Every structure is written in C-alpha cells, then in structure tokens.
Amino acid sequence: MTYYICEQKLRLQFVNIKTQSTLNLIASSTYLRSSYGESKTVLSCGVSANGKYMSFHIKDQQNGTEELVVFSTEKKTSKILNISQENLPDIYDSRTVGRIFWDSSEERVLGLEVKYHTGEEENSFLLLVIVPVLADIYIQDAIRMDPLRSLCGLCLPSYAVLIDTNQSLDVIAVTLPDFGELEEEQTSVSVFIDFSVNLHECNFDKAFKTLRGIRSHSVWRKLARFSILSRRVEAAYMCASYLGMVHAIWSADLETTTEAKLIVLALHLDMIEEAIEMSKNYNNKFWLLKLYELTNQWDKAIEFCKATNAIEKNIIYNKYAKFLEANGEVKAALQHYEAAGCAELEIARLFKRFPDETRNYCAISTDRSIQRWYAKHAESQGDYALAMEFYKKCEDIVSLCRSLCYRNEVVLACDFARKSKNKAACYFMGRHFEVNEADYEKACQYYCEAGAFSTAVRLCKENQLDKVIYLVALQANPQDQLVAAAYLESRPSSSTVNAAKLYAKAGYILKALELANLAEDTSDVIESILENIPRNLDKEIALEIANEMVQREQWQSAVQLYAIGGEVETAVSLAKIHHLRLCSSTLELFNIKEDISNNGNTVILEKIAELCMDSGLYSEAAQKYNQSGNKTLAIKALEKLGDVEKVIIYASAARDVEVYVSAANYLQSENWKLNKRYEKTIISFYAKAKAYDHLALFHISTAQAYAEDEEDFLKALSYSKDAAKAIRKFSNLSSCKETIDKKIKTIQSFCQKKRSSEEISELLEVLSQIEATISRL
Structure with missing residues (x-):
C-alpha cells in the first residue's frame, strides 16, 4: 500500500500492516522515501476514527530527529511536530516507541505511547498531542504510565490500557490527571480542548468565551490548574475569580513578577509539587524555601541554602529548630539553634521545658555561647566549681574574675587577668581595686594594662597620686598627657619638672621650656625635654x-x-x-633638595658632607657628596669607610674618569695579590679611564711581584709585555719604553737559560738512572 503526502513529495510504503476494529493502524518494517532518495523510518502510524487524519511517527536515520506528521485526507495537507525539540522529560534515550491512538470522540486529540529504559528499570509515558484545525500541533501533556501496561485506546477523559496477568488479558480505563473530575461531563472535555487551543494561540478573549456555559466548580478548578501549568497568568486569574479565591488573587497581586504570581496561585490550588518545580525553573529562591518549609522538607531547604550560600540560611535553621522543638526532639533542636546562632537566646526557655535534655546537651557542647550560659546558670545555682570549669572552657575571663572576686579569691582573679592579658578582665580588676579595695595604685596598674589611661589619670587626680600620674601619663596619648601635665603644674614645685616633661612629650615645647626655667636644675630639665x-x-x-x-x-x-x-x-x-x-638622627633632619643646578644647595650639601667626614659618618658623607655632584669626594669618603665592595659598586655606577682612577688606586692599597677579582677590577678601571700610565705602572709592579716573590718569571714576562703595550700608547714616554723593552729582553734570556739548565739537569738525571741500571745487570 502506498500513500503520497503532497507538499513534502514523500511516498510511504508499508511492508507489514496490522489493522484494529477501530481502524487504528499499527505498521512495522515501514519505510518513507522522498523523491530525493532520502530514507526515513516510520516507527508507528495511526488513522483517526472518522478517517479525516492519518498520523505518522517518523525518525530520520541520518540526523536522529523525530517528527510527528499528521496528514489531512480531505485537504491533502500535513502538519509536522518536531518531538525531539519539545521541552519534555528525558524519554528519548534507549526508547521503544509504542503506538499512536486517535481519540474516539474528540478528533483533535491523539496519544503517543513511548517506553524507555533507565538502567534496568523500564518506564512508560503517554504523550497527549493536540491537533488544532487551523493552528500548529503541540503537546498538551506527558503522563507517566505503568510500564506493565500497554496503551490500547483513547477516549477523553480516559485512556484504555491492556494488562497481561499471564492468565488473562484485561482492559481497564484510566482517567487522565487533567480530566480527573470530568468523567460525567463530555461537553466539558470539548470545552477544555477549545480552551487549551485558544490559550496556546494566545487568543484569550476567545478562550474565555468558551467558558461561559461552564458551571461546574471542578471544571473551573481544572482549568485554573491548566492555566498555571501553561504559564497563562491572565487565564489563571479568571479561573480563580470564578472560584471565589479572593485571598489567592490578593496574595498574587502582592508579587511583582509573573512567575511569582503563578507560584502563589498554584499554592492556593494545592499544587504543591508543581509550585516547587516552577520555583526551581524560575530560580525563585524565596518561594522555593517557603514551599520547602510548608511541606516540612527541611533537609532540602538546608541543602539548598548551603549550595547557594543563601542569606536565609540562619532563618531556615531557626525555623527547623522550632519545628523539631515542637516535636520534642530537643537535642536536634538545640543543634539547629546553635547553627542559626541564636542558641544563647533560646536555651533558657528550652531548659525550663526540658531540663534534663538541655543539661546533657550543654555538658557536651563546644559552642561558647552555650558554655557561657551554662556557666552563669551553674553560678546562679551556687555550683561555683562547675561555673569555673565552663568559664574557662568558653574563655570568659571577665566572668571568671567577677566570680572569684565575689568569693574573695582576689589573688587568683588577678593571676587569671594578668596571664590572659584580657583588657576587659584587667579593667574589671582595676574597678574592683578602686571601688571595693580602695587600693588606687593597684587599680591604676590594672587600668594601664587594660589601656584605660584616661581612667587611670582621673583616679590619680582624684586621689593626688602625683608620682603615679606621671608614670601613667608617659604611656598615654597626648590629650591625657596634657591633662596630667596641667594637674602637676598646679601641684607643689616638686612636680614642676614632671609637668614640663609631659608638656614636651605632648608636643608643647614652649610651655615645657617655660616651666623648665622655674626648676632648680634647669639645664638637666631642658636637656631631657629636648631629647625627644x-x-x-x-x-x-x-x-x-x-x-x-x-x-x-x-x-x-x-x-x-x-x-x-x-x-x-x-x-x-x-x-x-x-x-x-x-649623629644619624640629626643628619636625617637636614633635608636639602637634590638640585645640582642650584649652587646654594650644592654648597650646603658639601658642608654637610664635610661635617659627616669630621663626625666619622663616611657613608653619609659619600651620599651627600654624590647629591652635590662631587663624585670624586664621594669615592674618597667611601675609601675612608674602608668598604671595598661599596667602592667598586660606586665606581662602576659613576662612570667618571677620576672616580675610576681613585678607586683603582685604592684597590692597590688592599691585598689585591690574594684576590684575583681585585686585580681584574684594577685593570678594568684603569682601562675605562684610559689611564695607561697608571695601568703600565700596575703591570710593572705586578711583574716585579711575580718575579721576586714567587719567582714565576713567565708571568712576570707576560705582565711586562702588557706594560709595554700600555706604554706604547704614549708618544712622550720613549725612555720608559726602552727601559721596559730591556727588562723584557733580560727576563726572556733568563728564562731561556733557566729552561736550558733545567733540561741539562733532567738529562744528567736520566743518564745516572741508566748507569745505575747497567751496573745492576
């Protein structure tokens, strides 16, 4: 049998055809060929009950795409739905396509059975497809089916499945989810389809006109659910208004986005799972957490907060803790209160309701806020040993010192405060000695350790502790020093010196000098003032x-x-x-701009350098000479310093002829004979300065050193030749040239004679060895 689909020029050839009594066709080993020779496999085929439509589920073998083709036998036209591009559950891996069934009463609806495998588990879906007369095909819903059942018919609001029980074959009717309450109203099914088609085409006026005759509350509720799932918020509002859901509409209006409005409406329609899924798809964190909370899915809420680092994490922990508390799970509730950071606020209330459970939890908890509360509770009950233990655990030194002082264990409290170096604890001990012990000097000591110098100064003033106030003010800030100095100034003359020193330390030098003139030993006071x-x-x-x-x-x-x-x-x-x-500190005060073009500055810099030379600050002198541009004196200062490395570095960086010569001359005064690097540096500096006379003299002295000290006449000859090369570059030193040439000849002849004598001695030694050998024979 062959059919032609006109606009695609496709020819269907059915190799094996099976027909049911309802005229549904099931085809296997079927091929689809085009006029271009392309091959596509028809997985399944169906014909509507009235014969107006034929449907084909086709898979392209080349690119793997799947299409549902619906062919109108009357109009000779076709519509195509690309199934592989639809937003459906992932049901197309390892799949086995079942059958296509047209609805027996509604010609615009067909069902496609699809089975697939996930590991060893088999799953089955029913794709409910709407085929409008004028619009494009679209998928209404994907309904999960029992994998042990096979689709054998479709008649909204139900579909028929075949059950194989190994003993008999049974056929049962299963109601579709979206049509759950429409079994007895066939007209409602048609209205539902019309409403769905108009919504799909975004024709809202026409969609609402189709609902005028509907009076069933269940139908309106189903339409509202459908509108929400179709993301049609206007239609959802219409249905909710008919249902009288005023609070749902009011709550939805409070939201700013369309997605949030749909979630709120779904929540009021008891579509909890759908609302959660929409919150995930819309990435609405607020409503997702709210829905998890309403459904008591606390683990998912906490996991989501951790994954997204949501700021609502502590709130979720707190709400979950209250939920656990209401269920009597005290330990878990405390753990989550602790995670929320509010355990210290809630633990007293929990202790009143569940004393034993709370006490056991506090005993093993590592949270400092809980340990602190438990210590205070133990102290209030008179259990000071337990309170001490937990104060130490949570490192609450202030409360520990307070408890010890209350029991007159002041020495132990002082020991804890001093060892811990806790400022709050030290302040508490200072306050204790001030108020309870009247030991003002010790109180000042602890106030100083706490950094509360203003309080210590105030205490000294009130109790006329003149000596103590001076020692305290030396550690304080300038403002407290001024207060202490003003107090000491008003005291007898014996405090005038300390007042002057404090004024100087606070920066009031003139006032300090004025008071210093009133002191008995004025010079010593002024000297101490000017030190800082x-x-x-x-x-x-x-x-x-x-x-x-x-x-x-x-x-x-x-x-x-x-x-x-x-x-x-x-x-x-x-x-x-x-x-x-x-001294170095005074020298740092001499700030002169490094402007060599300014002759005044240059003169001052050279004078400062001279002062540095007289004071033995040779490195600083070199720096000042260098700032003034006098590099020759700068290298002289470094030579005075005696740092060979600094001399070499400065001379290399200066690139000045006189500096090169001076540095090379200085290096000759060092033990350059034992340091080959110094010798090479001297030769390099003389060569860079083109001071060939100095270079020649250095070579001559080197040659003499090798000849006289080491008797290495070959090296002496080599250095003499180097000296001769250097001298030849001066035309006015002909006498020196002749002298060096004579020395070179003398050394050469000496070396030849020495070599000959060495050869003769070696020959005589060999002859004597031969003679000795012959005599033994």
Whole structure:
C-alpha cells in the first residue's frame, strides 16, 4: 500500500500492516522515501476514527530527529511536530516507541505511547498531542504510565490500557490527571480542548468565551490548574475569580513578577509539587524555601541554602529548630539553634521545658555561647566549681574574675587577668581595686594594662597620686598627657619638672621650656625635654626655641631645632663653628633638595658632607657628596669607610674618569695579590679611564711581584709585555719604553737559560738512572 503526502513529495510504503476494529493502524518494517532518495523510518502510524487524519511517527536515520506528521485526507495537507525539540522529560534515550491512538470522540486529540529504559528499570509515558484545525500541533501533556501496561485506546477523559496477568488479558480505563473530575461531563472535555487551543494561540478573549456555559466548580478548578501549568497568568486569574479565591488573587497581586504570581496561585490550588518545580525553573529562591518549609522538607531547604550560600540560611535553621522543638526532639533542636546562632537566646526557655535534655546537651557542647550560659546558670545555682570549669572552657575571663572576686579569691582573679592579658578582665580588676579595695595604685596598674589611661589619670587626680600620674601619663596619648601635665603644674614645685616633661612629650615645647626655667636644675630639665623633640614641630616654634638654645649655648639642641625649622644652612654653620659631631638622627633632619643646578644647595650639601667626614659618618658623607655632584669626594669618603665592595659598586655606577682612577688606586692599597677579582677590577678601571700610565705602572709592579716573590718569571714576562703595550700608547714616554723593552729582553734570556739548565739537569738525571741500571745487570 502506498500513500503520497503532497507538499513534502514523500511516498510511504508499508511492508507489514496490522489493522484494529477501530481502524487504528499499527505498521512495522515501514519505510518513507522522498523523491530525493532520502530514507526515513516510520516507527508507528495511526488513522483517526472518522478517517479525516492519518498520523505518522517518523525518525530520520541520518540526523536522529523525530517528527510527528499528521496528514489531512480531505485537504491533502500535513502538519509536522518536531518531538525531539519539545521541552519534555528525558524519554528519548534507549526508547521503544509504542503506538499512536486517535481519540474516539474528540478528533483533535491523539496519544503517543513511548517506553524507555533507565538502567534496568523500564518506564512508560503517554504523550497527549493536540491537533488544532487551523493552528500548529503541540503537546498538551506527558503522563507517566505503568510500564506493565500497554496503551490500547483513547477516549477523553480516559485512556484504555491492556494488562497481561499471564492468565488473562484485561482492559481497564484510566482517567487522565487533567480530566480527573470530568468523567460525567463530555461537553466539558470539548470545552477544555477549545480552551487549551485558544490559550496556546494566545487568543484569550476567545478562550474565555468558551467558558461561559461552564458551571461546574471542578471544571473551573481544572482549568485554573491548566492555566498555571501553561504559564497563562491572565487565564489563571479568571479561573480563580470564578472560584471565589479572593485571598489567592490578593496574595498574587502582592508579587511583582509573573512567575511569582503563578507560584502563589498554584499554592492556593494545592499544587504543591508543581509550585516547587516552577520555583526551581524560575530560580525563585524565596518561594522555593517557603514551599520547602510548608511541606516540612527541611533537609532540602538546608541543602539548598548551603549550595547557594543563601542569606536565609540562619532563618531556615531557626525555623527547623522550632519545628523539631515542637516535636520534642530537643537535642536536634538545640543543634539547629546553635547553627542559626541564636542558641544563647533560646536555651533558657528550652531548659525550663526540658531540663534534663538541655543539661546533657550543654555538658557536651563546644559552642561558647552555650558554655557561657551554662556557666552563669551553674553560678546562679551556687555550683561555683562547675561555673569555673565552663568559664574557662568558653574563655570568659571577665566572668571568671567577677566570680572569684565575689568569693574573695582576689589573688587568683588577678593571676587569671594578668596571664590572659584580657583588657576587659584587667579593667574589671582595676574597678574592683578602686571601688571595693580602695587600693588606687593597684587599680591604676590594672587600668594601664587594660589601656584605660584616661581612667587611670582621673583616679590619680582624684586621689593626688602625683608620682603615679606621671608614670601613667608617659604611656598615654597626648590629650591625657596634657591633662596630667596641667594637674602637676598646679601641684607643689616638686612636680614642676614632671609637668614640663609631659608638656614636651605632648608636643608643647614652649610651655615645657617655660616651666623648665622655674626648676632648680634647669639645664638637666631642658636637656631631657629636648631629647625627644618631635620632627613635626611647628617651624616657627622650632626657630624660637633654637634661638633660646643659642643663648643658653646648648649648640647640639640648637642645631637640631634649626634643622627642624627649615634653617639648614644656619644649622650647618653653627655645627661647623662649634665643631659638633653629628649623629644619624640629626643628619636625617637636614633635608636639602637634590638640585645640582642650584649652587646654594650644592654648597650646603658639601658642608654637610664635610661635617659627616669630621663626625666619622663616611657613608653619609659619600651620599651627600654624590647629591652635590662631587663624585670624586664621594669615592674618597667611601675609601675612608674602608668598604671595598661599596667602592667598586660606586665606581662602576659613576662612570667618571677620576672616580675610576681613585678607586683603582685604592684597590692597590688592599691585598689585591690574594684576590684575583681585585686585580681584574684594577685593570678594568684603569682601562675605562684610559689611564695607561697608571695601568703600565700596575703591570710593572705586578711583574716585579711575580718575579721576586714567587719567582714565576713567565708571568712576570707576560705582565711586562702588557706594560709595554700600555706604554706604547704614549708618544712622550720613549725612555720608559726602552727601559721596559730591556727588562723584557733580560727576563726572556733568563728564562731561556733557566729552561736550558733545567733540561741539562733532567738529562744528567736520566743518564745516572741508566748507569745505575747497567751496573745492576
């Protein structure tokens, strides 16, 4: 039998055909050939009950695509549904395609049976396909079937399956999920199909017109479910309004996105599983967690929070803990309260309801908040040993010290506070000694350890601890130092010196000097004040103090203050006149811009370098000479320092003729004979400076050293030749050339004679050995 499908020019050839009484055809070993010779396999074939439609399930052997072709026998037209591109469950791996059945009462519906394997398990699906008259084919639903049952008929709202029980064959009717309450209303099935087709075409007005005659509450509920699954929120609103679901509509309106509205409506229609699936597909974390919570799927909610690092994780833990608590699972509830970070807030309430379970959990818990609460509870019950144990476990040193002080174990509390170096604990002990013991000096000691210097200064002022307040203020910030200095200033004259020192340490140098003039030993006080002059001192104040130091003939302090005040030239002149020795800290105050074009700066830099040379700061002197551009004096300073490596590095970087010569001359003063690197460096520096006279003299001295000290006349001859090469580059040194040439000839003749004498001695030694051998024979 052969059929032709006109617009595709395809020819169907059925090799083996089976026909049922309902005119459904089942074809096997069937081929589909086109006019181009392409081959496609027809997996199954069906004819509608009225004969208006033929359907073919076709697989392309070349690219593996699957199509459902519906051919109209009246209009000679066909419609194609590409099944492999549909968003269906993954049912196309290891599949076995069953049969196609047209609905016996509704000509727009057909069912396709598909079986597939997942490992050793066999599964089966019924694809419900809608074939509109004018629109394209689409799949209405994919319904899971029992794999032991085979499809043998379709008549909405049910489909017929064949059951093989090994003893007999039974046929039963199974109601489709979307048509569960439409068994007795055949007209509702047609309305449902019309509604589905119009929704699929986005023709909402026409879709709603088809529902005017519907009065059944169950039908409207089914249509609402269908609208939600079809993602048609307008239709879902329409159905919900007819059903009187005011709260559902109000809740959906609170949401901002269409997807969230559909999820809310699905929830009110008891479509929990569908709502969860939609939340996953729409990536709506809020509603997914909410649905997990409503269905008590706490493990999934926690797993989801961990996977996505959701900020709602602690909230989920807390809600799950309350759920467990309501079910009497105290230990698990505490664990989840602990994970939520609110165990310390909930444990007291739980202890009241479940004392034994809570106490056992606290005893083994490692959470510090729980350990702290349990320690406080034990202390309130008078169990101080247990409280001490748990205070130590949670490292709550403040509470530990408080408990010990309450029991008059102050020494032990002090020991814990001192060893732990806990500032809060030290502050508590200071407060304890201040209020309870009236031991103000010890209180100040603990306040200082806690870093509460303001409190210590306040306590000293209130109790007139003049000596203690000075020691405390030395560690404090400038503001507290000013407070302490003002207090000491108001005290008897014996505190004036300390007040002056504190004013100086706080940065108020003028005020400190004013008080220092009132002291008995003024010079010593001023000297101690000026030891720690801040470098960020105001320049005008620094110059004012410097002038006063000059009047007092305190030259070293005056130099530092002039430098801080920016009068570097005055500071340098003063140090030069009074032959002061600079130190590194004073030298750092001499900030001169490195501008060689500025002659004034260059002169000052050279004067500073001279002061450094006089003070033995040769490295700093070299740096200042280098800043002034005087590289020759810079290398001289490094030579004074005696650091050979620094001399070599600086000379290599300077690339100056005089520097090269000076460095090479300096290296000759070192033990260059034992260090071949020094010898090579000397030759290199003289060659770079083109100082061939110096190079010749170095070669001559090297030759003499090898000849006289080591009697290595060959090396002496080699160095003499090198000296001759260097001398030849000067035309005005002809006498030197002749002298060196004579020395070279003398050394050469000496070497020849020495070689001849060595050869004669070796020959005589060989003859004597031969003679001895012959005599033995």
